[in-house]
Amino acid sequence: MPGEEKSDHQKPALHPVYTVTNIQNKVRVLDGVKVSYSLWVDLFKLHARGYKVLHHIDGTAPPAKSDSLYDSWTEVDAIVLQWIYGTMSDDLLPRVLKRDSTAREAWTRVENIFLNNKGARAASLEHEFINLKLGKFPNFDSYCQKLKDLSVALSDVGSTVTDQRLVLQLVRGLPKDYDTVAAYINQTLPNFENARSMIELENHRQESREEPTALVVPNSPPPDSRTWDDAPKSGQPRNNRGHGGKRGNNSGHQKGGHRNSKQHQQPSPAPAQSWGPMPGWPSYQ
Incomplete structure (x- = not known):
């Protein structure tokens, strides 16, 4: 109906500031370390301009108390003041929070903390x-x-x-x-x-450049570089390590403790079965 349409037009629009539910999702908390004062100011002013409340912190004089807009101004100013308090760190909040303060007064206190001296x-x-x-x-x-x-x-x-x-x-x-x-x-x-x-x-x-170009497998020397520590050396008696005593010379050794020339020329030790029984060992036949 025409009368209803007229009443809808006369209804005041909701101020954008009322649509903000959590200011910390938009302005980071000021602590002076991770978030500098300049960064906080830039973010806060950006959102204050977007939500049409910049005049509450830039020094613009409020309306007179006799003005019909004063009550709505104080309500919006209280929300902006909550934004300021809600974006202070736990260390800064006691220095900024004061009773019966306006948003502009709180804004000035924050400025003095960081720009004095x-x-x-x-x-x-x-x-x-x-x-x-x-x-x-x-x-x-x-x-x-x-x-x-x-x-x-x-x-x-x-x-x-x-x-x-x-x-x-x-x-x-x-x-x-x-x-x-x-x-x-x-x-x-x-x-x-x-x-x-x-x-x-x-x-x-x-x-x-510091990354390795190829995998290096530890404790794996090439076959030709292995040593045979347990093999008998030329001219030395074979020790009886398993029984804790010394063996005597093998029957294949000469009196001077050397093998014959054919054995001496061989680079690898003789097979284990070529060594005869040692003196004092039992015979298993």
């Missing part, structure tokens, strides 16, 4: 940045990510790190195994991502 913070970050080494990290990716995080943190406190300086520091922290590719990067000065790709390719090349 810029001089001292910049000096500390600069020292960590120039002393970063690849050997301190489990892999190359984590090393690159730390360099990027420090460069962003330095930019937050007014010490902007250019891409060229970031590349030079990337190379400076490499071990000597990368001297060749490091020298080339220093001469050509590519951007950070290209320099990173070049170092990764060099790393893959070194790893491929």
Whole structure:
């Protein structure tokens, strides 16, 4: 009916902010380590703009209390304040949480935590940045990510790190195994991502050279290199190892303990059955 259509048009539209059920699915938790302040700010502002609440944190003055829109503004502001509290780490939340606060006031408290004392913070970050080494990290990716995080943190406190300086520091922290590719990067000065790709390719090349080219089976010498430790040596009596005593000379030996010339020329020991019975052994006939 025409009257019903008119009432539907007069019904106010639901504000987009009410459609967000879990802000942590959209904005990562700020801890100052894994998630830097700049990263958190960029993500938060992106979603605040998308859900039409950016004016709650950018310093825009709220409507007057006598304004008919004030009640709805306070409801939306409370939700934005929940977003801020819900994306703080357990260490930061007690420093940010305050009673009867607006979203803008909480936003300013977070800003002060990370941007106050810029001089001292910049000096500390600069020292960590120039002393970063690849050997301190489990892999190359984590090393690159730390360099990027420090460069962003330095930019937050007014010490902007250019891409060229970031590349030079990337190379400076490499071990000597990368001297060749490091020298080339220093001469050509590519951007950070290209320099990173070049170092990764060099790393893959070194790893491929370290891989074995053939399987080596241990304890398997070739047949012609085996030794016969248990065979009697020429001119030496055969020991009775099984009975703990010494054997006498074989009947096939001469008085001087040497075999005849035919036996002496043979490289391999005589068959076991060619040795006669030893003195004192029982005869099994």
